[in-house]
Amino acid sequence: MNKIKTLLFVILVASVSVNAQSIRSDLPLMPWPKEIKENATKFMIDSDLSISVNGEDHGRVRNAAVSFLRRLTDRTGVFLKEGFPVNNTDSQIQINFESVSNLNINDDESYFLVVTNDNIVINANTDIGALRGIQTLLQLVSYDEEGYYFPGVTIKDSPRFVWRGLMIDVARHFQPIDVLKRNLDAMASVKLNVFHWHLTDDQGFRVESKVYLKLHEKASDGLYYTQEQIKDVVAYASNLGIRVVPEFDIPGHATAILSAYPELGSIEGATYTVERNSGIFNPTLDPTNDKTYEFLNNLFKEITPLFPDEYFHIGGDENKGKHWDENKKIQRFKRKNKLKTNHDLQTYFNIKLEKTLNKLGKKLMGWDEIMTPNMPTTAIIHSWRGENEGFPTGGTLIDAAKNGYNTVLSAGFYIDRMLSIEHHYSVEPIGDVILTQEERSRILGGEATMWSELVTPLTIDSRIWPRTAAIAERFWSPKEVNDIDNMKDRLKEVSFRLEELGITHIKNRDVILRNMTNNKDINPLITLSKVCEPVKVYTRNEGGTEYKTFSPFTLFADACVTDAEDAALFNDVVSNFINEADNDNSIQVLSFLNKWSKNHDSFLKISNQPNVKPLEALSLNLSKVSTILVSAFTNKSLTNTDLEKLNSSSNILKKDHVDVELVIAESLQQLIKHCELSYLIQ
């Protein structure tokens, strides 16, 4: 090992440390490392490749090395002689680390990675750092006519934020263990390190309780995790260097709990049933009832040992206290305890919870509503309310840090809103705000939030990925790594590679389309899906009652994704064309228009399918607009009749169609305008 370290030292001294933002290369690394220097060497991947792991405890790193060998083999098709790590300091890939981490927010995740012709070395202080380095190495795999290789690099890397999370809501739609595990694998591949598990809500209580059996028996429709399964997921995550922070959302979002134990509710004698719709509901725990605290004490005592992490998320969001207002006993309690508002009452509740959790060795975390004057600063404030909710950009993050709280940002990272990757990637958590060093250190990081009202195991991956990979870069890489086009280029490769980990975001599109067409030709729908995106920011399920939890999520909107592939290309091409209507740009525009013009003929062959029919107006009018535009461009001539047809069809295309929007509608409008100005026959 000494020899290797000396070698490493020489290389490091020889390479000048370069700032991330000044490097632009073809390497599909994501998140982009802090410092990287490329060199001209090439480590060829052949059957002799072997790995040694050198460190105090091989658990996590050995597991990662085995997984590395499998992924490398499967990706490259190379038949290795040694399929497992070897105990041999002469092996070509050396992974060295000093200590084993306890997994907490003080973990050292830094690593050095050096690739040369004959050797690869990953050096890290902790096993977690080694894991991060192994993921970077896998992203480096390149190929040419000679075969697969690792390109020569020297990388020195560490994260900007210590808390880089993905929240998955398993309450609105239950997500089985395999969905979670494959998403944990994907998280690890982009160096996310917190899985925030939103386990309870109005629509379900997803944890087996051996103390309060009715919770999983009556409030889950049979869809819950056993305690053994929870331990399994937590261990799986730990093996990947990912902390698991559970959330039990209280005192609001509690319909499921109250459907099992109505006596804890704020309306005396009420009965509750598990909620099937989406939205904000009134059933709320009674914070004035001793039995509520007895229940929570017992439940947390039972549940907290399953989750070794020091943080425990109690939700605390979106409680307007309507049922508190309706209960005279609660009103009396407020007056007696000088609690003026429902918010004060909720703070009273939170502070009691905070003590309960402290006794169990846990620190409380909650959504930003919990930030009230009396809340102890040991709590973490999870900032979620942003412009949408009337809060400044960046949500309540900076306030929390200035108020002395550790804080995590989710405002701006609500991936369920189906906004573009550009939107999320551009959210800068701190921006130009000037903070003291202490305040800065309280900003732990951020979390993408996958609320699951409109996603099922079939579709959840395509809502999380690939956007969360770019968000992961926002959390890990230096602030200055912010070139959107460059990110998009790298994201294409990263997105494709997620399939290696079992992520279904690519392959399940066709599954949905095959189902829609009863296994007929899906190509016309693929063409449409590449220019359509699901409607955004909760307009799909306006009012929360169109879709129930058991409604179909196998519709065209479910096959569509954000950042629609052809739309992005076409919108660029049109923008170029409007700037300069030269031949090259014109050819590209026409190539798209011709495709859509012809697509409707294929569409008509499947339009008798019950679930295809509703797309007919979209397909027909896209074809009409494209056909007339092609003719206008080709003949350099547009009649008034055709212009009317264009405008009429264009207006139809601008509307929502079965929960999707045609995201090239504006570009088509520009082309119509262009034709009108250039070619209209007066």
Add this chain to the structure above:
Amino acid sequence: MNKIKTLLFVILVASVSVNAQSIRSDLPLMPWPKEIKENATKFMIDSDLSISVNGEDHGRVRNAAVSFLRRLTDRTGVFLKEGFPVNNTDSQIQINFESVSNLNINDDESYFLVVTNDNIVINANTDIGALRGIQTLLQLVSYDEEGYYFPGVTIKDSPRFVWRGLMIDVARHFQPIDVLKRNLDAMASVKLNVFHWHLTDDQGFRVESKVYLKLHEKASDGLYYTQEQIKDVVAYASNLGIRVVPEFDIPGHATAILSAYPELGSIEGATYTVERNSGIFNPTLDPTNDKTYEFLNNLFKEITPLFPDEYFHIGGDENKGKHWDENKKIQRFKRKNKLKTNHDLQTYFNIKLEKTLNKLGKKLMGWDEIMTPNMPTTAIIHSWRGENEGFPTGGTLIDAAKNGYNTVLSAGFYIDRMLSIEHHYSVEPIGDVILTQEERSRILGGEATMWSELVTPLTIDSRIWPRTAAIAERFWSPKEVNDIDNMKDRLKEVSFRLEELGITHIKNRDVILRNMTNNKDINPLITLSKVCEPVKVYTRNEGGTEYKTFSPFTLFADACVTDAEDAALFNDVVSNFINEADNDNSIQVLSFLNKWSKNHDSFLKISNQPNVKPLEALSLNLSKVSTILVSAFTNKSLTNTDLEKLNSSSNILKKDHVDVELVIAESLQQLIKHCELSYLIQ
């Protein structure tokens, strides 16, 4: 309920009972029911659809009804008002059953199913029968321009064989829980009722033991099932009406066990390591060592309670006793105990095991080598050796039945041999053999066997499905249901619908091809994959050492499947053309040839990919042959030079290419011959 029964009675009386084989319809039912009568009514599927379950215990059937509603919703896109079964005897779908089954080979799985305009009734004696009926109902879903509906039918159904199994080998390649669960779902959908879980072999011991920790710690590479996971799988299967029969393969196939406990081996002082290759190996438990029995007694005592089924499979196959021959102590033991052959020694071992298992409440089952004169007839003989192994067609099944043993057939159902569905479907377990009623009753049924030397979680589904659906029909339906073309028509629909259950056999082809091309255009490879099949009957891994367990299974052969789609069509078309070279047939032949002729141009754009390159000879020569044939047919003329080129390319095409064979090579040869005879310019 009385009202419903009366209604049902009237319908049943009105419909004449018809034998299965005389009915041929478009309904994609598989297995085909024993009796079916179609009527002109139509039950439209709309938001009012609701289900009631009426029976003693709602566990399994309620679960199946919920799953039915989800699948129906997802398939049809209908927004139901009630997403769960309702307690209402007026609901449109009534599921009635009398008693709850214990899950054993005496289960009554029969059901009646009646669909009319306004009502659907499933009547069954047991909950298991009701489950079978629900699966049939799901297969009935049809559609027209008005929407989705159930066509009117009266079905009276029950199985021919009581044991209808799928064996999955999780030792050679470990298969995670989600792979097993989705395959159990698929099994239930085609009414299979036994999951034979091959848990141990030379390549791995896949069960957590709390008594002998080294078994899972040292002999599984970390890939094993915890006892909790096993309970979970068994419960999941039971919920679907599927029994779970575990197999612990001994005394041979025991390298993994001996790598953990070498002291139980037949070579004193030997050390063993988990096997990475495929084949038959010599490490064998020592049947003369008391410690072996102590170990097995303790292990079985620990393990058997996890598996409630009355049968316990001990393997017992492929032990030649080489290590016994090498051990003088064992030789002395044989002489002392008058055991002449190694087979006698193994019988001695088996009989001791049989007693051990009996004490634990289990009956022994083993591969057909265990059938020796002294073996008690309480054992089940699992017939696997057929023509390949020098045994008569149908293996040892009939012998076993005549010898007084209950018996199960796997000879002919080895789906890992990559043979056609036609081959397996045509295996008739009993045939024209004349048996007494008692002998016939001993033939319990059969099992498809998925040995996993060459499959991983990525590919296993495409090796099991859709062929196992047709095998399931062989086990369930009357012997007379044997029309291969009709089966193939139905299988297309059944295969597609398996995707609804998460089976990955369709979608993972493209995953593999995307990986092979590093996400470039996969269409040229799709075209090739539709005329190529993996090489058959163990020629892929000749000698068992080319592929180790950790070798890549992400190659072109892994993307290919048996019964290649275009090959079947083309071979039919050529056969028609050779019979009658008319215009219609000629157009169809040319359409294929033109596709393959052009395909090589697209192929060349990806041929620089390291894992695509090895396919170049195949693609090039297929293109050459196709191009020359097109020209010959079009010009009605063939030069000698072209004929030579055809024959030269054709010879190349007949060879294996990277573990696949071009299964249209013979048809191409016929076309070449045809051209030579018709068009050659002398």
